[in-house]
Amino acid sequence: MTSNDALTTAVLRLCGHVAPWTPPRWAAATASGRTRAEEAYDLVQRMAELAADAEGQPRRTVPRLTSEVTLADQLRVVAGDLVAAGPPAEVLAQAAALVDDTHRRLAR
Numbered sequence: 001m002t003s004n005d006a007l008t009t010a011v012l013r014l015c016g017h018v019a020p021w022t023p024p025r026w027a028a029a030t031a032s033g034r035t036r037a038e039e040a041y042d043l044v045q046r047m048a049e050l051a052a053d054a055e056g057q058p059r060r061t062v063p064r065l066t067s068e069v070t071l072a073d074q075l076r077v078v079a080g081d082l083v084a085a086g087p088p089a090e091v092l093a094q095a096a097a098l099v100d101d102t103h104r105r106l107a108r
Contacts, residue, residue, distance in 0.1 A: 003092035004083055010099035011079045015072040017103065026068035030105050037068040043102040044071060047078040050095055054085035075099075 001009070018026075018040070026037040045062050052059045062074065082095055 003089040003096065006096040007079060007083065007092050007099065010096045010103070011075060014099055014103040014106070015076060018072050018106065021069065023068055026071075031108050032105070036106050037071065039102055039105050040068075040071040040075070043098060044074045044078055046098055047075065047082055047095060050087070050091060051078055051082040051085050054082060054087035054091060 018036075021036075026040075027035050030036060030039055032039070041062075041064060048062045049059045062078065065071075065074070079095070079099075083092070
């Protein structure tokens with residue numbers, strides 16, 4: 001499996017897991033004491049930063065939308081941006097690991 005495939009698979013798996021979540025489920029705390037929404041948003045922001053770095057663009061803050069249920073869509077978009085930027089395989093593998101790590105934290 002390529003790094004691109006690993007990232008795509010990890011994103012699809014996480015998004016499929018959180019797709020049915022309601023706002024109260026997003027508001028639940030993880031083991032760190034942070035909400036699931038905060039954990040997911042941090043992942044979205046980190047992925048956007050990796051994409052900006054790969055494109056040679058300045059990093060920007062990803063807007064927090066009014067509903068947590070949009071976080072999965074935001075993740076799909078920024079992951080797609082990262083893949084489209086064509087970074088080295090190591091960056092894609094790092095991104096896949098970030099997604100998997102976040103998925104584990106959200107599932108607890």
